[in-house]
Amino acid sequence: MEAEYFCRACGTPFQNRFPLDEEGRCALCRNGLRGFDAAYCYGVYGGVLRRLIHLFKYRKVRSLEGPLADYLLRTLPREVRFDAIVPVPLHWRRRWRRGFNQCELLAREVSRRTGIPVAKALRRPRASKAQAGLTLAARRHNVKTGSFSVAADVAGQSVLLVDDVLTTGSTAAACALALKRAGALRVSVITVARADRPWQMAPNSRAATGEGPAGYGQ
Numbered sequence: 001m002e003a004e005y006f007c008r009a010c011g012t013p014f015q016n017r018f019p020l021d022e023e024g025r026c027a028l029c030r031n032g033l034r035g036f037d038a039a040y041c042y043g044v045y046g047g048v049l050r051r052l053i054h055l056f057k058y059r060k061v062r063s064l065e066g067p068l069a070d071y072l073l074r075t076l077p078r079e080v081r082f083d084a085i086v087p088v089p090l091h092w093r094r095r096w097r098r099g100f101n102q103c104e105l106l107a108r109e110v111s112r113r114t115g116i117p118v119a120k121a122l123r124r125p126r127a128s129k130a131q132a133g134l135t136l137a138a139r140r141h142n143v144k145t146g147s148f149s150v151a152a153d154v155a156g157q158s159v160l161l162v163d164d165v166l167t168t169g170s171t172a173a174a175c176a177l178a179l180k181r182a183g184a185l186r187v188s189v190i191t192v193a194r195a196d197r198p199w200q201m202a203p204n205s206r207a208a209t210g211e212g213p214a215g216y217g218q
């Protein structure tokens with residue numbers, strides 16, 4: 001991804017310096033809530049990329065799974081070993097309504113081309129409110145109360161967590177923390193796009209970004 005700014009601790013790219021503190025850390029790292037060890041993003045959530053993701057996710061243009069997986073593969077570092085690819089799960093109700101989990105389709109496609117197995121290791125045991133539109137404090141609460149459980153053996157593994165869009169990283173952080181609690185050695189997050197939103201604007205930025213009802217990356 002073409003980015004000017006990266007969190008010094010987790011490597012999450014940002015388009016501007018605003019989300020980083022004086023020491024160059026993002027808010028998740030600053031608050032000890034990151035959970036993941038690295039974040040890889042192909043591009044910025046906007047323009048054509050945003051449109052492709054919307055067509056794939058909301059208009060169900062399934063043939064886009066190949067091209068979007070291409071972006072993930074281009075972003076995947078060759079020097080890091082991964083034992084399992086884990087898609088970020090949707091809540092069952094949302095999955096049922098949409099008919100598929102876009103993260104799972106991307107994970108399967110990346111698996112097919114790399115030979116790294118998919119482990120559907122994460123479950124959402126209870127309805128977690130869509131992260132979009134929540135304040136940072138509410139997101140933090142969601143992370144702390146643990147909206148994910150682990151249903152596969154990930155002990156000692158280097159896990160590649162797949163999501164479509166990384167917004168604040170709080171969903172990825174909650175997944176990563178659950179995987180780490182279950183013994184995962186390393187958790188890296190890979191997403192097609194990174195959506196930058198200044199933290200301070202989070203409560204009302206939903207209208208400003210024009211995001212659909214399902215929210216980012218959910």
Ligand SMILES: [Zn+2]
Nearest residue numbers: 007010026029
């Ligand atoms: Zn960070």
